[in-house]
Amino acid sequence: MTLGGIGPRLALLCLPYIILCLIVMHKNPEFGDLKFLNRAFIKALGFIWLGLGLVFWGWSGIHFLMHIREGKLIKSGPYALCRNPIYSSLIVFVIPSLGVIFHSGLLFSIALVLYSGFKFSIHGEDIPLGRLFGQEYEEYRESVNEIIPLPRRLFSRKASDCE
Secondary structure (H helix, E strand, C coil): CCCCCCHHHHHHHHHHHHHHHHHHHHHCCCCCECHHHCCHHHHHHHHHHHHHHHHHHHHHHHHHHHHHHHCCCCCCHHHHCCCCHHHHHHHHHHHHHHHHHCCEHHHHHHHHHHHHHHHHHCHHHHHHHHHHHCHHHHHHHHHCCCCCCCCHHHCCCCHHHHC
């Protein structure tokens, strides 16, 4: 595992598709146009979602850089909301918000391709973290979502809660 995590591998996997989408969007702007998203209110929501994503990305990156040298498993800040907040900010927030802002199905498809690449590659981080932090990491994996930045306890119910 490196400081860049699976980022370089993810870029190699997905960059050809991203480049192809950008070329198609440039050559034929109508291709993949989701006209129903071309509304001022929806575009405003896209800008809000983009702002949230950029703040989440910045917070995640700064938090990571501030704590990585401690040699401990980072479970605080954005890492308490999801295990992969830097990837989450791009896949869940930034790329989809650009799809909304530019009403582009191709941009939405980039988020799906990035998510697929993420799922294909994330074991490259999970396995070394599991070896390094053992039971602590396993408990963290069980209690924190992988990429959706919401506390897992909002959606889970224990058997004792249902009685």
